Amino acid sequence: MDASAETVRSALLAWYDDHARRLPWRSPPGSPPPDPYRVWLSEVMLQQTTTAAVAPYYAKFLDRWPRIEDLAAAEDGDVMAAWAGLGYYARARNLLACARAVAARGGAFPATEAGLRALPGLGTYTAASVAAIAFGEAATVVDANVERVVARLFAIEEPLPAARKAIRAAAETLTPDERPGDFAQAMMDLGATICTARSPRCLLCPLADYCRGRTQEPERFPVKPARKARPLRSGRAWWVEAGGKVFLVTRPGKGMLGGMRALPDDGWSARGDGDHLPPLDGPWRHLGTVRHGFSHFDLDLQLMLYSGDNCSRLSLNGEWWPLDRIDDAGLPTLFARAARFALADQGEDQGA
DNA sequence: GACCCGTGGGG
DNA sequence: TCCCCAAGGGT
Known part of the structure; x- marks a missing residue:
């Protein structure tokens, strides 16, 4: 049952040579890695x-900003808009900060895990993965896939998150000096295609003979704590339209959807009594409610249509955005859905 | 360690 | 429909 680390490494790399996923940002097994900019991105x-x-975002960014110097020179708003829909927008802010930091040092990434870790947006995982994949450093890469594979391989009973220490220690015993990048990607591919969270395909697993978890119920691992229920918040967003344009704002740099273009809203506070007043004195018409799930709460956003005839006294800073180019506004998904809702409502009015 | 931070797909 | 989850980082 137990096997040496070398046995496990060899079995996994042999499997990877035949079963590696082909992904746009990846080189085939055993071949030179893509440049660090692509790996990092x-x-x-x-x-x-x-x-x-x-995949589509990676292609779009690479096409628009082929080198890190191009990205470093981009306007903040353009990068945020290009990221719209991908989520976790702090990543885009950190991406730009990191690009500028690397460009400032001549365009070359630090070539070590420790050096990479100091860059904005690169935590334990990303620093290790770029070091291993782009620079061939024997760094231990632990993501959710590796966590699952290792927890099963060693039948680690301790629940997350406390188990992370033991999982990392176990993973470190496996990390090879040769082909560390392929090894990391092999572990992740195994977790993504064979050792899946539900219904793992143990019959196809190259590590089945060495897996302690397999003799129990592999799905048990890693043991996770119960998840808290997501609360429901509510709020209002304001749709103000004139001359074929809609009024948009840019959200503050931090917090929810930070730095993203958006509809004006009332702040959708936890109790649903948002404190931002409407940007215009009425009249307002309730168009409908858009329910959207965020990472840690659900939101009922009530979409309010300004039905008055004087937009000249708008109390907010923002910009008028042409409706026929609304898809280029870079709205995060919540507001993109709200916009579609408002435009569909108009379509119905015209049809009726 | 706990909490905040998006989104879309799959069972 | 609902719930779970994904190549996590910052504070």
Whole structure:
């Protein structure tokens, strides 16, 4: 049952040679890695995000900003708009800060895990993955996939998050000096395609013979604490339209959807009594409610249409955005959905 | 360690 | 429908 680390490494790399996923930001097994800019860009996008969601964004960013100097020179708003829909917008702010920091040192990333870790937006995982994949450093890469694979391989009973220490220690015993980048990606591929969270395919697993968890119920690992229920908040957003344009604001740099273009809203506080007043004295018409799920709460956003005839006294700073280019506004998903709702409502009025 | 921070897909 | 989850980082 137990096997040497070398046995496990060899079995996994052999499996990877035949079964590696082909992804736009990845080189085939055993071949030279993509340049660090591409590795870094993909790794940041992949934080808490599926490969399918990342692919079109990765292509778009690389096409628009082929080198890190191009990204470093971009306008903040353009980068935020290009990130719209991908979520966790602090990543985009950190991406730009990191690009500028690297450009300032001549465009070359630090080539070590410790050096990478000091850059904005690179935490334990991303620093290790870029070091291993782009620079061939024998860094131990632990993401949710590796966590699951290792917890099962060693049948770690301790629940998360306390188990992270033991999981990392176990993972470190496996990390190879040769092909550390391939090894890291192999572990992640195994977790994504074989050792999945539900219904793991143990019959296809190259590590099945060495897995302690398999003799129990592999789905048990890693043991996780119960999840808290998501509360429901409510709020209002204001749709003000004139001359074929809609009034948009840019949200503050920090907090929810920070730095993103948006509809004006009332702040959707926890109790649903948002404190921001409407940007115009009425009349307002209730268009409908958009329910949206965020990471830690659900939101019922009531969409209010300004139905008066004098927009000249708007009390907010913002910009008038052409409705026929609303898809280019870079609205995060919540407000993109609200905008579609408002435009569909108008379509119905015209049809009726 | 706890909490904040998005979104879309799959079972 | 609902719940879970994903190549996590910052504070």
